[in-house]
Amino acid sequence: xxxxxxxxxxxxxxxxxxxNLAKAGYEVVVYDVDASVRERLAEDIxxxxxxxxxxxAGAHAxxxxxxxxxxxxxxxxxxxxxxxxxxxxxxxxxxxxxxxPTETVDLGERLAEAGVxxxxxxxxxGVLKAEAGSLAIMLGGDSEExxxxxxxxxxxxxxxxxxxxxxxxxxxxxxxxxxxxAAATTAACEALIAGERFGLDQQTxxxxxxxxxxxxxxxxxxxxxxxxxxxxxxxxxxxxxxKDVGIARHLTEALDQPAPVCHAVSATLNDALADLGNVDHAxxxxxxxxxxAGASAVHSES
Ligand code: NAD
Numbered sequence: 255x256x257x258x259x260x261x262x263x264x265x266x267x268x269x270x271x272x273x274n275l276a277k278a279g280y281e282v283v284v285y286d287v288d289a290s291v292r293e294r295l296a297e298d299i300x301x302x303x304x305x306x307x308x309x310x311a312g313a314h315a316x317x318x319x320x321x322x323x324x325x326x327x328x329x330x331x332x333x334x335x336x337x338x339x340x341x342x343x344x345x346x347x348x349x350x351x352x353x354x355p356t357e358t359v360d361l362g363e364r365l366a367e368a369g370v371x372x373x374x375x376x377x378x379x380g381v382l383k384a385e386a387g388s389l390a391i392m393l394g395g396d397s398e399e400x401x402x403x404x405x406x407x408x409x410x411x412x413x414x415x416x417x418x419x420x421x422x423x424x425x426x427x428x429x430x431x432x433x434x435x436a437a438a439t440t441a442a443c444e445a446l447i448a449g450e451r452f453g454l455d456q457q458t459x460x461x462x463x464x465x466x467x468x469x470x471x472x473x474x475x476x477x478x479x480x481x482x483x484x485x486x487x488x489x490x491x492x493x494x495x496x497k498d499v500g501i502a503r504h505l506t507e508a509l510d511q512p513a514p515v516c517h518a519v520s521a522t523l524n525d526a527l528a529d530l531g532n533v534d535h536a537x538x539x540x541x542x543x544x545x546x547a548g549a550s551a552v553h554s555e556s
Contacts, residue, residue: 338368355422371400
């Protein structure tokens with residue numbers, strides 16, 4: 255009999271990840287609040303679309319790939335009495351969303367009361383790596399048994415798994431990584447705007463960053479293809495980027511660590527989000543281009 259895995263959150267990332275689980279031979283029970291999305295995917299992969307939490311009965315793992323920690327907790331625990339009531343002892347929840355590590359620790363306690371273990375396994379790599387099954391995973395968890403149980407499921411969607419330590423450590427690492435990437439994006443866009451106003455050609459600037467010390471993953475993979483080209487189609491939403499940097503900011507605050515650059519990057523992403531709405535994150539460039547010295551910005555720090 256095939257092992258059953260539940261998958262909740264079938265968006266940009268979740269749909270191809272669930273597809274790879276089915277390809278690996280798991281019987282996949284899928285759920286998304288959008289009924290048409292879950293029904294179409296279930297049909298596509300020969301799986302089952304859940305309608306109630308009881309449809310996850312028999313699953314030995316539940317994967318979540320949802321926008322925020324709050325939504326992860328609510329999808330697992332608030333839906334018609336919650337999913338854990340229908341799981342066998344030893345089942346594991348694998349939260350692959352980019353969640354807040356402090357909320358992950360709280361969720362771990364709540365799930366443990368219901369007899370279910372939690373591991374955090376956020377992903378690095380966008381939709382192309384999700385489709386190829388070659389994501390990099392940051393895996394945290396307190397129970398070795400739960401980690402061992404989760405590993406084959408995770409490996410069906412990934413190429414590299416980094417063990418980061420205790421529960422929440424994967425989520426902390428993910429937020430800190432995205433903060434560093436967002437700082438590079440913000441700085442690079444500011445430099446492109448300043449350079450162009452001084453008379454430099456933006457694509458020439460990108461070529462020089464990439465041959466110089468300003469080079470980063472962002473200058474190599476985002477600037478030319480998505481910003482200078484003005485296609486703004488990385489597939490990663492500005493709201494999710496702002497959320498990730500907000501998580502990194504909360505973490506530094508919880509640790510009493512002054513982190514002025516993290517605060518500044520978080521504020522400018524929140525301002526762009528307030529102005530543009532939830533566009534592709536590369537399109538934040540259009541917000542920074544229209545700013546003028548002395549003009550007031552929102553400077554929200556949600
Ligand atoms: P998305 O918005 O495309 O998909 C989220 C899905 O969750 C949607 O289909 C939505 O209908 C569903 N959903 C929302 N609330 C729900 C609920 N209560 N119950 C069931 N389904 C619900 O988001 P995404 O881009 O796939 O990102 C998912 C997670 O992965 C986020 O935490 C994000 O930060 C992270 N992430 C995204 C990328 C990327 O490139 N898009 C890369 C790495 C990590």
